[in-house]
Structures are given as C-alpha cells and as structure tokens.
Amino acid sequence: MEKKQLLYEGKAKRVYATDDPGLLVVEYKDDATAFNGLKHDRIAGKGILNNKISAFFFALLAEYGCESHFVKLLSEREMLVKKLEMIPAEVVVRNLVAGSLAKRFGLKEGKPLARPVVELYYKNDALGDPMINEYHLYALGMATPAQVEAFTGEALRINQVLSGFLRERGLLLVDLKLEFGVHNGKVLLGDEISPDTCRFWDAKTGEKLDKDRFRQDLGGVEEAYREIYRRLTGETYDI
Ligand code: ADP
Ligand code: UDP
Secondary structure: OOEEEEEEEOOOEEEEEEOOOOEEEEEEOOEEEEOOOOEEEEOOOHHHHHHHHHHHHHHHHHHOOOOEOEEEEOOOOEEEEEOOEEOOEEEEEEEEOOHHHHHHHOOOOOOEEEEEEEEEEEOOHHHOOOEEOHHHHHHOOOOOHHHHHHHHHHHHHHHHHHHHHHHOOOEEEEEEEEEEEEEOOEEEEEOOOOOOOEEEEEOOOOOEOOOHHHHOOOOOHHHHHHHHHHHHHOOOOOO
16 A cells, blocks of 8 residues: 555645555644634644544444444554545534533533433534534535434444443543544544544543643643543553
C-alpha cells in the first residue's frame, strides 16, 4: 500500500489517497480547535494519542461486532481506513447532561439522563453544524431511512459497549460524537473516537479528561489524553 496525494485537510486530521481506490490514510494532527474554529492551539502529542486511542476503540468495537472503517495502524500518527462516502451528519449520543444540552435546557452538567439521547447535527462548518433531524437527511437526499435506522441503532450499541468498558476503568462516558459513511452499500462507522470527540469524566472525582479541558482553559489537556490512553491500555505513553 502506497500513500498518495492529500485529498482533504480538516481541523484535526489529514486524509490521503492510496494506490488502492477503496483505502485511505488518515493522519492525526496536533491541532486543537473549538467553538467552530475560533479557538485554535497546538497540543504536543495529541495526534499520536488520538490515533492510538481511536485505533484501540475501533478494534474493541470490532470484537463486539460493530464494524468500522479501521483497517490497521500504520504509524504513530497514521491509520489505514476503508474509504467511505460520508453521510454529512454528526451523530451525538448522550448519557449525562453536558455541553450544548446543558445550555439548551438550562440544566446543570452531570445530571444523568433516564435513557440515552441521540441528536443529529448537519456537518457544515460555515453554518456552525446546525442541529437537524432524520427528516432533513431524507428530504435533502443525504441519507435514506434504512441508513438512518442502521446508524442510529449502531450508535446506541457503540455507546452501550463503550460505556460498559469505560465504567470498568473508572470512567464515565458522558457523551460522544460519531460519523458514519457508506462502503460497498453498507453503513460503517468512520472518523475517530477520542477525547476530542467524546466526554470522559473520572467516575470518582468527576474530573474532565477530554477536550473540555481545552475548551474551558482547564489546562493539562495532553495529560488528560494520556490518562485516557493509560486507563484503556494499562500502558503509559511518554512522548
Ligand atoms: P473536520 O472536517 O471536521 O475538520 P477532520 O480534521 O477530523 O474534521 O477531518 C477528517 C475528515 O475525514 C472529516 O471530514 C471526516 O468526515 C472524513 N472522514 C473520516 N473517515 C473517513 C473515511 N473513512 N472515508 C472518507 N472520509 C472520512
Ligand atoms: N462534538 C464533536 N464535534 C463537534 C461538536 C461536538 O466531536 O463538532 C462532541 C463533543 O466533544 C461532545 C459531544 O459531541 O463529546 C456533544 O457535544 P455538544 O453538543 O455538547 O457540543 P459542544 O458544546 O461541546 O460544542
């Protein structure tokens, strides 16, 4: 497999073609952005940790029968993935109140939800990722009802698998954002699963171990990401 031209550079990753039209290389950068790109910084080692953490989660999910785009790790910052026709939706699943849900309902962060909440956002930076529902996706030809049913069921199952796994490691999965795409007619999980795209709280202390440390200027961002890697793998990672 040969890495070819850069196809896309996003806020956190670069996507490259390969000599196989069905495969891509995803490279994780150290850039951190928040508030739709208004806040920007570089966090040394973040890309390496997110690559390794995402690979760990994708491999774990595969053991539970949740298929993703992940093929294999290529290097510290790169993974090989199946090329997906991305569905332009961010699929958020929430277990506890935090972030925009706390704001929208005027609720305190940390309130447990009686059942998981699934939300959809239209992935469009220029518009600030507005909230949508499945009818928008159907009406605008962005996904079929069968695809929405597939990714909603899969998102809830992923949330259940990861919540249980993390609970055993002393972590609460507060919420997470997933992206799905189509490969050979099948809906597959894509993108990443990392402290950039999930909220992880220490179950005992409630300490935030995710991108909220960056969003809220709490400091210790890299240390928090490293702690997540340690809880998952039992290994420390010194960059
Ligand atoms: P953003 O576009 O939000 O700034 P990133 O920097 O994470 O995000 O860029 C990665 C891009 O690659 C995203 O647009 C994501 O939807 C897309 N992507 C993720 N996985 C795949 C895949 N398997 N095939 C095609 N595109 C993918
Ligand atoms: N999220 C993400 N990308 C986005 C917006 C949100 O990965 O563009 C994740 C975020 O890290 C959190 C979950 O989705 O784990 C829910 O985020 P929320 O709606 O609370 O938005 P926020 O207030 O964090 O922007």
